[in-house]
Amino acid sequence: MEDNLTLMDQFFRVSRLMHHQHHQKNCFNQKESFRGQGRVLTLLYNHPGIHQKELSELLDIRPQSMGEVIMKLERNDFIIRTPDEKDRRAMRIFLTPEGKKAAKFMDTNIREGVKVFDCLNEEEKNHLRQYLSRIIDEIEKTTDTDKN
Numbered sequence: 001m002e003d004n005l006t007l008m009d010q011f012f013r014v015s016r017l018m019h020h021q022h023h024q025k026n027c028f029n030q031k032e033s034f035r036g037q038g039r040v041l042t043l044l045y046n047h048p049g050i051h052q053k054e055l056s057e058l059l060d061i062r063p064q065s066m067g068e069v070i071m072k073l074e075r076n077d078f079i080i081r082t083p084d085e086k087d088r089r090a091m092r093i094f095l096t097p098e099g100k101k102a103a104k105f106m107d108t109n110i111r112e113g114v115k116v117f118d119c120l121n122e123e124e125k126n127h128l129r130q131y132l133s134r135i136i137d138e139i140e141k142t143t144d145t146d147k148n
Contacts, residue, residue, distance in 0.1 A: 045103035
């Protein structure tokens, strides 16, 4: 039991450190960091003109929460919304030039962040993947992970 508590402490510490490092490196400009916005920017970069509903579904984020993120990105001049030509009620979302720079910045930092695993050799990485998959499966058995 004590061994499990030590492992849990280590997991929490790794999680906190990775979270802290991620947010520390993802301050693109003086306006604010991209908390919760990086995945949105990346998807918009790869799917220009996507509908807000599709974006919400792809990211498994409630439409209301997605609306808040979209408003924040629009307020910071990272995106623009334009009416869909076929359905004027639907809005298509595009990155502005500043948004494209931010998305590239995020991608670069994500690639830098994964270097933390360079301290492991390939065999260790494979074992870690297997262990984490088993732990994730065990947690998902007993946890409601549905966000809707």
